[in-house]
Amino acid sequence: xxxxxxxxxxxxxxxxxxxxxxxxxxxxxxxxxxxxxxxxxxxxxxxxxxxxxxxxxxxxxxxxxxxxxxxxxxxxxxxxxxxxxxxxxxxxxxxxxxxxxxxxxxxxxxxxxxxxxxxxxxxxxxxxxxxxxxxxxxxxxxxxxxxxxxxxxxxxxxxxxxxxxxxx
Numbered sequence: 797x798x799x800x801x802x803x804x805x806x807x808x809x810x811x812x813x814x815x816x817x818x819x820x821x822x823x824x825x826x827x828x829x830x831x832x833x834x835x836x837x838x839x840x841x842x843x844x845x846x847x848x849x850x851x852x853x854x855x856x857x858x859x860x861x862x863x864x865x866x867x868x869x870x871x872x873x874x875x876x877x878x879x880x881x882x883x884x885x886x887x888x889x890x891x892x893x894x895x896x897x898x899x900x901x902x903x904x905x906x907x908x909x910x911x912x913x914x915x916x917x918x919x920x921x922x923x924x925x926x927x928x929x930x931x932x933x934x935x936x937x938x939x940x941x942x943x944x945x946x947x948x949x950x951x952x953x954x955x956x957x958x959x960x961x962x963x964x
Contacts, residue, residue: 798859800905805856805868807848812856813890816866817844820892822926822952839951842876843868843890851887853914857897857906865893867906869914869921879924879950880958882943887914889923891931904934911938911961920962927955935959 805813818831821840834840847854847868854868869887872878880888889910893903914921923940925932939961946958 798900800902801858802855802906802909805854805866809856810844810847812863813844813847813866816892817890820890842872843870843878855906855909857902859897859900859902864897865902865906867891867910880922882922882958882960886920886922887918889921903931907938915963920960922958922960924956924958
């Protein structure tokens, strides 16, 4: 059995978070070959750029001591709002696992821990998810619900929806 461990995401994890954002955003589908290409995409870069500022909260997940996933929230407000924005007090989630870690329970373990850590600090968590993303079932299982009227056509021409998890 694989051994999953979690630790807090720290500023030194920023390069790994770029890699995980590359996975989460499916940016490779647009022909990109490197997470570095995300740095010039403002709608995505603000999820990671200058990681470790006040309010940033995340976990790094490892299997058998190899970092293979990350889940993090960041409060993106006003003109800096992200794809899952609902208000200026609810942070947006980004989560990804490396392809070889999918189906191992790492994503569930990371997100459960992140929710536990965010609960005393934030009123909830929001995210944007493609209709075709199998992780949507995980989000629903953990209590995320679709924000009515949030369906949008995303940058690759498919439908994404905003989901939110509120504590009350």
